[in-house]
Amino acid sequence: xxxxxxxxxxxxxxxxxxxxxxxxxxxxxxxxxxxxxxxxxxxxxxxxxxxxxxxxxxxxxxxxxxxxxxxxxxxxxxxxxxxxxxxxxxxxxxxxxxxxxxxxxxxxxxxxxxxxxxxxxxxxxxxxxxxxxxxxxxxxxxxxxxxxxxxxxxxxxxxxxxxxxxxxxxxxxxxxxxxxxxxxxxxxxxxxxxxxxxxxxxxxxxxxxxxxxxxxxxxxxxxxxxxxxxxxxxxxxxxxxxxxxxxxxxxxxxxxxxxxxxxxxxxxxxxxxxxxxxxxxxxxxxxxxxxxxxxxxxxxxxxxxxxxxxxxxxxxxxxxxxxxx
Amino acid sequence: xxxxxxxxxxxxxxxxxxxxxxxxxxxxxxxxxxxxxxxxxxxxxxxxxxxxxxxxxxxxxxxxxxxxxxxxxxxxxxxxxxxxxxxxxxxxxxxxxxxxxxxxxxxxxxxxxxxxxxxxxxxxxxxxxxxxxxxxxxxxxxxxxxxxxxxxxxxxxxxxxxxxxxxxxxxxxxxxxxxxxxxxxxxxxxxxxxxxxxxxxxxxxxxxxxxxxxxxxxxxxxxxxxxxxxxxxxxxxxxxxxxxxxxxxxxxxxxxxxxxxxxxxxxxxxxxxxxxxxxxxxxxxxxxxxxxxxxxxxxxxxxxxxxxxxxxxxxxxxxxxxxxx
Numbered sequence: 001x002x003x004x005x006x007x008x009x010x011x012x013x014x015x016x017x018x019x020x021x022x023x024x025x026x027x028x029x030x031x032x033x034x035x036x037x038x039x040x041x042x043x044x045x046x047x048x049x050x051x052x053x054x055x056x057x058x059x060x061x062x063x064x065x066x067x068x069x070x071x072x073x074x075x076x077x078x079x080x081x082x083x084x085x086x087x088x089x090x091x092x093x094x095x096x097x098x099x100x101x102x103x104x105x106x107x108x109x110x111x112x113x114x115x116x117x118x119x120x121x122x123x124x125x126x127x128x129x130x131x132x133x134x135x136x137x138x139x140x141x142x143x144x145x146x147x148x149x150x151x152x153x154x155x156x157x158x159x160x161x162x163x164x165x166x167x168x169x170x171x172x173x174x175x176x177x178x179x180x181x182x183x184x185x186x187x188x189x190x191x192x193x194x195x196x197x198x199x200x201x202x203x204x205x206x207x208x209x210x211x212x213x214x215x216x217x218x219x220x221x222x223x224x225x226x227x228x229x230x231x232x233x234x235x236x237x238x239x240x241x242x243x244x245x246x247x248x249x250x251x252x253x254x255x256x257x258x259x260x261x262x263x264x265x266x267x268x269x270x271x272x273x274x275x276x277x278x279x280x281x282x283x284x285x286x287x288x289x290x291x292x293x294x295x296x297x298x299x300x301x302x303x304x305x306x307x308x309x310x311x312x313x314x315x316x317x318x319x320x321x322x323x324x325x
Numbered sequence: 326x327x328x329x330x331x332x333x334x335x336x337x338x339x340x341x342x343x344x345x346x347x348x349x350x351x352x353x354x355x356x357x358x359x360x361x362x363x364x365x366x367x368x369x370x371x372x373x374x375x376x377x378x379x380x381x382x383x384x385x386x387x388x389x390x391x392x393x394x395x396x397x398x399x400x401x402x403x404x405x406x407x408x409x410x411x412x413x414x415x416x417x418x419x420x421x422x423x424x425x426x427x428x429x430x431x432x433x434x435x436x437x438x439x440x441x442x443x444x445x446x447x448x449x450x451x452x453x454x455x456x457x458x459x460x461x462x463x464x465x466x467x468x469x470x471x472x473x474x475x476x477x478x479x480x481x482x483x484x485x486x487x488x489x490x491x492x493x494x495x496x497x498x499x500x501x502x503x504x505x506x507x508x509x510x511x512x513x514x515x516x517x518x519x520x521x522x523x524x525x526x527x528x529x530x531x532x533x534x535x536x537x538x539x540x541x542x543x544x545x546x547x548x549x550x551x552x553x554x555x556x557x558x559x560x561x562x563x564x565x566x567x568x569x570x571x572x573x574x575x576x577x578x579x580x581x582x583x584x585x586x587x588x589x590x591x592x593x594x595x596x597x598x599x600x601x602x603x604x605x606x607x608x609x610x611x612x613x614x615x616x617x618x619x620x621x622x623x624x625x626x627x628x629x630x631x632x633x634x635x636x637x638x639x640x641x642x643x644x645x646x647x648x649x650x
Contacts, residue, residue: 028353030375033377049602050355050602052358054602270639273604273639273642274604274638274639277372277374277375277379277603277604277635278602278603278604279598279599279602279603279604310602313599314595314598314599314642314646314647315647315648317598317639317642317643317647318642318643318646318647318648319647321639321643322639322640322642322643322644322647323640323643
């Protein structure tokens with residue numbers, strides 16, 4: 001039996017928090033009497049939908065990019081994403097006075113493209129049916145001397161994402177349970193490192209969409225397994241396999257994974273809208289769905305929840321949640 | 326020329342704030358870099374959509390009800406409303422250990438009725454085409470010894486609503502301009518009393534829907550005028566004439582009224598959803614619409630805005646704001 005050094009520690013998360021001070025928002029922690037009464041626990045909601053670019057992704061992207069050397073920063077950074085990571089890297093580059101190239105599929109939604117360009121990034125497109133976005137990014141990196149900022153598979157990215165949980169505990173106090181969504185696994189890896197570093201007895205449970213249960217299966221198998229690319233409304237969690245680095249953290253620290261269905265996610269988005277008066281994208285609503293369905297029960301007295309993002313436009317929200325019922 | 330004592334003063338608002346401590350939420354004041362950049366000012370958004378019952382109305386209802394005598398409270402309170410005031414009075418009654426009767430039209434939306442009953446109130450219905458809701462409430466009051474809690478036409482109600490602005494200034498500091506919606510006029514009367522009491526130079530501008538410009542016309546005429554019942558999506562502001570008491574305050578204190586159209590209100594609701602990640606009902610979005618359309622220009626460096634409520638269900642939001650465009 002061997003023990004290996006974990007890729008990140010609580011100190012790495014604390015160091016990221018220092019970097020992010022005054023750059024990332026210290027997002028509010030909301031409470032709801034209605035929610036508390038419904039689930040029978042004191043629930044503290046860390047609202048990363050209010051984060052810059054509308055999602056926690058900025059924390060990791062900025063922490064990673066800010067640690068590049070002046071020479072690296074002078075050449076610029078590159079990322080591949082058509083989601084929140086694209087805007088996060090674009091904004092991090094602007095804040096650090098460097099440039100960003102974002103590799104996106106040709107058919108990415110115009111609004112996502114415009115938002116990313118709005119932060120000053122250059123967009124390079126590829127054909128999602130014939131191209132390989134990682135290869136496109138690597139080729140650009142080699143050709144132009146750019147540094148790739150990955151969406152989760154990096155210690156500085158994981159540590160940056162973990163600052164959301166660190167702030168939550170600083171504000172809410174000790175928690176019996178932390179719930180967070182699991183996509184590539186960076187948010188929950190950083191968050192579990194933070195909360196278990198502060199208080200090992202806190203349970204940490206990840207939430208995946210039913211169709212995207214790659215981390216649940218991997219934890220059960222004791223190794224990373226791949227599933228077909230998930231079809232789910234939770235687009236931030238539609239990944240076929242956990243990251244290698246994130247899984248090495250999560251297999252040590254997570255107490256379990258619960259699954260929620262797309263209809264349950266829709267219901268949680270509607271609950272957030274109508275009762276909490278906040279906007280959550282599908283992935284951002286999965287931990288709330290886990291609470292509302294009782295899937296995370298039994299609950300301790302004090303529960304922390306990371307609502308990871310709010311990037312859903314009004315038209316998509318209307319399609320997902322607007323039907324009278 | 327005569328001077329009369331104003332119906333409320335800054336001290337009344339401060340006294341209301343003491344009553345509300347620990348009962349009403351001290352709602353967050355949000356900032357948005359995007360909004361600041363768009364309008365060219367530092368904008369402080371007082372989020373009364375996060376207030377209990379989802380709107381500022383609870384502040385006034387509770388302040389007024391809490392000042393009733395024990396004998397009055399033992400008999401109960403009554404109000405007529407199918408909107409936010411209904412839930413506000415129902416919750417105030419529950420908090421004070423008394424009972425509430427709410428007079429609503431027979432065809433009030435089932436969700437509003439259920440929400441009000443959820444706070445323990447008794448609902449009495451009337452026919453909106455043949456009945457007179459004020460008469461129904463007065464008859465109930467006489468018959469059962471109930472006390473009417475009006476939605477705006479009362480000093481304790483106005484003072485209670487004004488605590489929203491008092492908190493805003495306490496948190497944001499001095500403001501050059503305060504924008505707030507005008508319906509019956511209680512929120513802005515209390516708010517103007519608070520902010521001008523603290524700093525007379527602060528301008529206070531009310532926002533009405535174009536179709537519901539009764540306070541604007543009344544200020545221009547120097548007396549209360551009536552208009553046909555307005556047809557507007559801003560249902561909280563669909564009133565034909567200002568209150569007598571509220572108008573007596575507003576004619577002294579307001580620096581003007583600006584009007585916004587229903588399409589501009591929709592656009593502001595969509596902006597709040599997509600950029601601020603918060604839910605606003607149409608009336609709650611009117612001051613934001615005034616900002617986004619430039620109707621409130623020229624702006625001073627620091628602007629306060631009261632976002633008065635967020636009670637719109639997902640289906641109605643989808644109908645109002647969900648079209649792709």
